[in-house]
Amino acid sequence: MEIRLLRSASKYIAKLNEPIKSKILDGIKKLENDPPQGDIKTLSGQDGYRLRIGNYRILFEIRNNNIEISNIGLRGQIYKRK
16 A cells, blocks of 8 residues: 655654654554554544554545545644644
C-alpha cells in the first residue's frame, strides 16, 4: 500500500520533537503492511480510521489500496470539528 500525507499532516509531523516524530513515523510505516498493523479502529460518525500512538491519533482513509493520512494530533483535540 502507498501512503499519502496531506499537507496539514506533514506540517504537524515537522513541528514535533524527535522522539515523538520517530514513534509516529514508525506507526505510519506499519500502515504499509497488508493488512495495516497497529491500534486501528474505525471512526464513528465519519468515514475513515484512526491509529493510536500513545496520546497521538492519526486519522486516515483507505482508498483504492492507498492510505491517505488526513490529520495528526493529540487525543483530546483531533476529533473536534473545525
